[in-house]
Amino acid sequence: MSYVGSILSGFWSLLNGLGITARHFGRKNVTLTYPHEKPELSGEFRSLISLIQLPELGTHDCVACLQCEKICPSYCIKIEGGKVEGMKRKRASKFEVDFALCSLCGLCIDVCPTDTLEYSKLYDEAGYEREWVFDLLDPFESLEEEFREKQREVDAKVAAEKAKKKAAALQAKAEAEAAAAQDSPTSGGEVQS
């Protein structure tokens, strides 16, 4: 290409680019002026984990199995808990998460046997210290006593029913054996002993 030709074609390419940029002037703004405008969070947005209030229980269902504590790659979950007087299932008494350490991988949620963990939608918070600990049981504190009362009743009922059934089964067994002993007198002595 000649000297003049290359100048002309170069100039044309620049004008072409300028034209493309000029067309963008009429476009709608794509930026968001946070914090005056807030972005819409996607449904799957991952933030600090939280306990789910299950409708059938009225509260969370953390049984302090410690599976999430064991699988956590950042070792940021600390759970205490154990047997509660008069109740069959174990209950957590402390569920601490250090959000400063959490890497939001979601393994704890996948591993939970009672499916009582989910992601919260907390997103515009900041931690100011090295440790940024949340106790996930705090929102459930007022519900706990009521739940325990109820659960004790349910457990007691279940236990009573079970005991009743067991007694009935034992009695039926004894009766059947007694009947069998009467039918065959040769083995009767053994049964009574």
Place this chain on the structure above:
Amino acid sequence: MNSGVLDTLQRGVEEETYYLNMGPQHPSMHGVLRLLLHMRGEMVLECEPIIGYAHRAHEKMAENRSYIQFLPNTSRIDYLSGMIYNIAFCQAIEKMAGIDVPERAEVIRVIVCELNRIQSHLLWFGTFLLDIGGITPFLYCFDDREEILGILDRVSGSRLTYSYGRFGGVTADIDDVFISQTRSFLDRLRGRLPMYEGLVTKNVIFRDRCKGVGVITVDQARAYGVTGPVLRASGVAYDVRKAEPYGVYDRYDFEIPTRTSGDCLARYEVRVAEMEQSCRIIEQALDALPEGAIEPAKMVKKVKSAAGEYYFAVESARGHFGMYIVSDGTDVASRIKLRTPSFSVMSAAPDVLKGTMIADVIAIVGSVDVVLPEIDR
């Protein structure tokens, strides 16, 4: 480089040399790369990359935690292709332990990985042009990239560090909204590519800046183990997706774009062509999306594997990424070696940058697309 220009410059400056530190805190250096340049005037006599500023001991961490606990780390090795690395680790473990993956999960993996690849190339496109002085394309391509991040955020819950893969599947299923969003994104990107071509590829300043600059020859690339778009720009059609198909990549029809000149312009063209190929793969995958489960009925918490050594490689956005796992039969790896593509590219830098101008150093380092956390690990 025109040798006549070099000679003139050499004669022009005094015979004095000096050292120049480029980075680790340099506005147009990528991440925390530090180049120690031995200069005469504006010419680079020798170049020594100094790495390690973003070392986080991922390989050592892998020796101290179970396989599943290492999963979130994989997204953080290379933060620009987090999805590809995350899924690659899952696939490596599946190969090691013989875990079956449902058909639907395999196809979803291909879709999200290719979206991730486009996202990485778009970011490279923007920052490369920003490095060599074009601010406008950066703004446009980040607009496109934002859409991909939104799509991936909707399905995985995160924009960069996905942790989306699980051993034997993926965490969340894709729905109709995802499919329609992805399709409309592909249409949008295809509509924008001609605009980028007019704005950048045909731009005479850009072409003159990149043509013949930073040539990596085939022999150099082979000698240093350079892979990915950089190798393909030198003329070798090597792509792990074709050479050793993993997952379900053998089902899809796509090409490996190659150029022969091996300069910055060739690398640019290869990456832009690759975006189009990724679009083709996603389209085919969306068309033939099988129904079914996306993960095994019971979550794989403990990986059972026979003692031995396993290697698994994928094509990341930057090239051949391999995981070499030494297992002693327990749930914790004895050793995991990560073979990252950026490291190989960076090791070729002293050879390539020798004898170039300082202004071209920026263009060359920008065009090879290195991610420093991946080099340092």
